[in-house]
Amino acid sequence: MMKADEERELIERARRGEVEAFMQLVREYEHRILQLTYNLTRNREDAADLTQETFLQAFRAIKDFKGNSSFLTWLHRIAVNLSLNFLKKHRHASNYLEDIDGLEEKGRGAELAEAGGIPSVEDSWLSQELRTNLEKALEELPPAFQATFSLVVQEGMSHKQAAEVLGCSENTVSWRMHEARKMLKKKLQPFLSIE
Amino acid sequence: MKCERAQKLISDRLDGKLSSWRQKRLDRHLTTCEVCRDYLLSQEIIQREALKIGAVDYPPEWWRQFEQALQAKLIQSTPGEEVISVLPAGISADISDIKGDKNSNKKGRSWAFKPNAMQAASLLVVVAATLFLIIYIGRSKNEELPLPLILSYEDSYFNLSQILAEDEEAASNLARSLEETIIEETLLAGPEGTFIDIDYDFKTDNYEMVPEILQFENLNSEEGL
Amino acid sequence: MKKSSVIYFSIITIFLLVSFSEIYAQGHPPRGNKRVRENMFVLRTLRMTQALDLTEAQTAAIFPELNRAEKEKAQLQADLAREIRELRQLINNKKVEDREFEDRVAKIADLREKIRSRESEFEKFLFTQLTSAQKARYIIFNIDFNRGMMERMGRARLAGKENK
Numbered sequence: 001m002m003k004a005d006e007e008r009e010l011i012e013r014a015r016r017g018e019v020e021a022f023m024q025l026v027r028e029y030e031h032r033i034l035q036l037t038y039n040l041t042r043n044r045e046d047a048a049d050l051t052q053e054t055f056l057q058a059f060r061a062i063k064d065f066k067g068n069s070s071f072l073t074w075l076h077r078i079a080v081n082l083s084l085n086f087l088k089k090h091r092h093a094s095n096y097l098e099d100i101d102g103l104e105e106k107g108r109g110a111e112l113a114e115a116g117g118i119p120s121v122e123d124s125w126l127s128q129e130l131r132t133n134l135e136k137a138l139e140e141l142p143p144a145f146q147a148t149f150s151l152v153v154q155e156g157m158s159h160k161q162a163a164e165v166l167g168c169s170e171n172t173v174s175w176r177m178h179e180a181r182k183m184l185k186k187k188l189q190p191f192l193s194i195e
Numbered sequence: 196m197k198c199e200r201a202q203k204l205i206s207d208r209l210d211g212k213l214s215s216w217r218q219k220r221l222d223r224h225l226t227t228c229e230v231c232r233d234y235l236l237s238q239e240i241i242q243r244e245a246l247k248i249g250a251v252d253y254p255p256e257w258w259r260q261f262e263q264a265l266q267a268k269l270i271q272s273t274p275g276e277e278v279i280s281v282l283p284a285g286i287s288a289d290i291s292d293i294k295g296d297k298n299s300n301k302k303g304r305s306w307a308f309k310p311n312a313m314q315a316a317s318l319l320v321v322v323a324a325t326l327f328l329i330i331y332i333g334r335s336k337n338e339e340l341p342l343p344l345i346l347s348y349e350d351s352y353f354n355l356s357q358i359l360a361e362d363e364e365a366a367s368n369l370a371r372s373l374e375e376t377i378i379e380e381t382l383l384a385g386p387e388g389t390f391i392d393i394d395y396d397f398k399t400d401n402y403e404m405v406p407e408i409l410q411f412e413n414l415n416s417e418e419g420l
Numbered sequence: 421m422k423k424s425s426v427i428y429f430s431i432i433t434i435f436l437l438v439s440f441s442e443i444y445a446q447g448h449p450p451r452g453n454k455r456v457r458e459n460m461f462v463l464r465t466l467r468m469t470q471a472l473d474l475t476e477a478q479t480a481a482i483f484p485e486l487n488r489a490e491k492e493k494a495q496l497q498a499d500l501a502r503e504i505r506e507l508r509q510l511i512n513n514k515k516v517e518d519r520e521f522e523d524r525v526a527k528i529a530d531l532r533e534k535i536r537s538r539e540s541e542f543e544k545f546l547f548t549q550l551t552s553a554q555k556a557r558y559i560i561f562n563i564d565f566n567r568g569m570m571e572r573m574g575r576a577r578l579a580g581k582e583n584k
Binding site for chain 2: 019022023026027030034035038039044047048051052055056059060127130131134135138149152153154158159174177178181182184185188189192
């Protein structure tokens with residue numbers, strides 16, 4: 001993990017147009033940004049495109065980065081905005097059969113088997129059913145709620161950190177989490193009652 | 196405590212955001228409310244499963260190609276360009292330099308705005324005129340607005356009420372939410388975080404509350420709300 | 421009895437009295453907006469007391485004037501809302517004469533001025549009762565409270581849409 005002063009120096013050099021300095025920042029954070037965009041879009045190709053676009057936008061706008069938040073928070077903000085805009089434009093009714101076909105193409109046989117109901121060694125079949133439907137339910141959340149849930153639960157951010165990324169108040173994050181959980185429970189009730 | 200409120204506290208607890216005194220209140224509610232215990236269990240399961248949802252990963256070779264492609268695009272962005280605004284996400288802009296500068300290589304998403312002297316002067320005049328209008332004409336004839344009025348509660352209330360005038364349901368929701376907050380912050384929490392110890396007589400099916408609070412609820416019912 | 425208990429008891433008493441106030445009820449159950457006004461007043465009073473850390477002496481001096489100002493401003497806001505409602509209905513009516521519009525607009529401007537004037541009058545009085553630090557806290561409290569209310573309203577509207 002990069003030290004703070006090392007990061008500051010790289011940011012300064014990137015501001016002056018040094019691509020290699022910026023690429024070092026990219027290598028530091030690319031995994032996290034990809035995970036975030038994947039959590040939001042649930043599609044590898046889209047996530048990769050959005051990750052690349054995040055870094056392109058960040059490089060173009062790095063002179064506007066004032067350092068009031070951390071660099072990662074700033075990147076998160078760009079990634080979330082891009083992903084939310086993408087979702088609003090391209091959201092379609094989730095058809096997880098298409099997702100399963102996609103998994104097959106990419107050779108993720110184990111996940112396919114699990115999604116199809118073949119129990120894995122670790123998890124029960126019921127848990128797999130729940131997880132598959134949870135992914136679907138997450139995709140169906142309104143974008144802002146999906147982004148909030150992803151940042152807090154999957155990225156492990158505090159409400160304060162998520163509020164900074166999303167540009168809203170902590171109270172709004174808290175309320176969105178509550179509403180998102182209610183929506184998820186409603187959709188997943190058939191799978192929860194079995195456990 | 197109403198279950199809706201308890202379930203909100205459950206959400207905060209799962210995110211590690213609950214204060215110790217609210218934790219105690221929630222625990223007290225949970226000892227007598229099976230519905231909320233089930234709710235907590237369900238949300239813990241959802242949380243646990245959400246964390247298991249696949250981490251995406253690619254092999255090192257994929258990342259090398261990703262970085263190479265990104266680096267190529269970064270180098271293509273003209274280094275000498277002055278970028279003075281951040282594009283809103285998702286919006287492409289393709290603006291040609293006014294002078295047709297050969298170095299401008301504005302493919303896709305980049306802005307370049309280099310005002311000449313005439314444009315800068317015009318902009319300055321517009322800004323100055325706007326400031327003049329705001330300061331001299333917008334001012335009341337008698338005196339400057341007092342500092343507090345710049346941050347006026349009544350103006351804020353007016354805006355809010357105009358929106359709610361067309362949405363009776365939202366007005367009711369807001370009124371109810373305010374009532375709950377008032378009750379919580381006054382009756383159930385003392386100033387140092389301690390609170391009046393009220394023994395709730397909860398029944399799981401109808402959430403009866405202590406007499407004082409029930410009386411308050413009834414007042415609203417009598418008023419037809 | 422603790423100072424804080426006196427303050428909170430006073431606030432609850434105000435709350436209950438306001439709920440029954442003839443000015444609000446006027447023989448009819450309060451509609452949504454009026455309930456909102458009442459509840460906002462109580463919550464704001466409660467939070468302001470905490471934010472400014474008012475002493476008993478201060479609350480004893482401030483609360484009566486606060487109540488008087490609130491009653492007047494609430495009535496003015498209700499009158500203003502009614503004028504605006506009526507203006508909306510008139511606007512598309514081609515038979516209405518210019519004079520009628522002039523009168524309505526003048527009335528609305530007058531009501532706005534009265535509300536601002538009353539608010540300013542109360543705040544000038546309030547500032548005579550506060551220390552410098554409390555005045556500063558009041559400014560920040562006002563900003564935060566106004567913003568919080570707008571956010572709360574946004575949530576209330578969204579909750580309504582999702583229930584449909």
